[in-house]
Amino acid sequence: MSSLSASDTPLERTTGDPEPVAHESVTPPAVHSDDAAVVVDDLHITYRVNLERKNSLKNALVRKARKEKVRFREVNAIKGVTFDVPAGQCTGFIGANGAGKSTLMRAIAGILPPTKGQIEVRGKVSTLLALGVGFNSALTGRENVMIGGLAAGLTRAEVTEKFEEIAGFADLGDFIDMPMRTYSSGMFSRLAFSVAVFMEPDILIIDEALSAGDAQFKQRAGKKMEELMGSAGTMLLVSHALSTIQELSDEVIWLHKGRLIKRGEPAEVCDAYLEFLKVGDEAIVMEDF
């Protein structure tokens, strides 16, 4: 299939700025630690993006008839990453857009297959990659709590048992029995967040899903997150909100264009990242919007 490639150079977001240099803290460990919750070993993930407007049989046949090549480019989202995530602590992931953070989280969750290398996960994983997965807006909040909980891997009995707690946390009042299309977007994310955090995973993966609802709800959500960290043990957290990352993480890993740059103390890694971005430690980049 590679002969079909329109261009052999992989697609990349090049800004012309100097690239960061990998720090010695990310040198691959010779032996992986036995008590690690996640072991990532020389992981590569390559996507093939189709440049056709529409990916259809009609297009494919027309191109074949005209003896044209199918146009696509490759994206090397993760380029040879090796690291352990220690059990029982929160590891934060930072990096510019397109650094491969979400790809890495999806790979650890078993959603995206590795192109090369392997990932070993020890424990039950729950993901909070997007809010409201599986929700159907034609149905009531109550029905969606069930579908969302089952989608997240709970059993029917578990969802029923936790329902009062979930509904209480979302605090939607009578709206819980209304179709979700009548919800405001804030109410939607309140319910989705509530469903997502009432799980009992060994390893919790969170990707930018922390900002839900109004100030009051955010505060409660923050508390719930701390509680979850206590029970989940291991947490992988992706966020652009550096203050949240510094607050919650025990260790931070900085990714850049699919490679590890630095890992270590949250404050230290965040500073190095900010210095690289040349934006300075202003409140605007620290805050979670």
Add this chain to the structure above:
Amino acid sequence: MQRRIYKPHKASVPNLPAYFSELWGRRDFALELAHTNLRASNTNTVLGQLWLVLNPLLLAGVYFLLVVVLSGGSASHTFPDIAAGLFLFFYITGAMQACVNAVTNAGSLVLNMSFPKMLLIFSNVYVGLRRFLPTLLVYLVIHIVWGLPWSWNMLWMLYAIVLSTLLGLGLGALVATWQVYFRDTSQFLPYFIRIWLYASPVLYSAEMFLEGPIGRHVGQWIQLNPVFGVLGIWHDALAGHMPATSYFVGGTLWAVALAVLGTLYFISREREFAVRL
């Protein structure tokens, strides 16, 4: 403690016992997805159910008018025959049509949750079954109204329904996979189904295909149609006969083969879905 290792793969089938045990563990989710689907499309309301029944019934009327009344066709293929054949055929193709968008419409699920994707196929086949059951009751009413005889052989209908479920599952898994690669599969599907309907012993009996003028060009090849055996069993059972052995052999072989091949094809591709959506 649960321990998982994710490795690169190229169109390979994962550890099947582990895959199916995880699928079984998630059966509540599959059922809930199907119920959500049914509730959202009002299938559980009286009018919704009525429409599910009325639509195939009207179609049966139209085809009866076309192939029996207007073309002066044989009196051997009656309205109950056409209605029963259509209902079963629409069960199989309805499951396919429910499945074709199963993966592409579940984008956020596929991208954000790790689960055996066959769950989506099972869920949609179940939706098809739930839509088929009311039409089965309608057929029984027609059977009574036409004063047709009852026989223990009618229990073979259940076997035909099982085989149809397997056919719907296998073909549904195939078209759902193709839809991921070629997004116009769902647009071609209705034409394919229409042609398939005319080439199947639904509007005409199997005997009319094998011996009558309608099958002049097709001849014995008609027996290679995957639904030939199932519909043979179905019609024989409804007429109170013991279905012919050839129907059992052909019908069972096709149903099992398509279910196994469709499922394996789908499973071997499913980890690529997240990249393709």
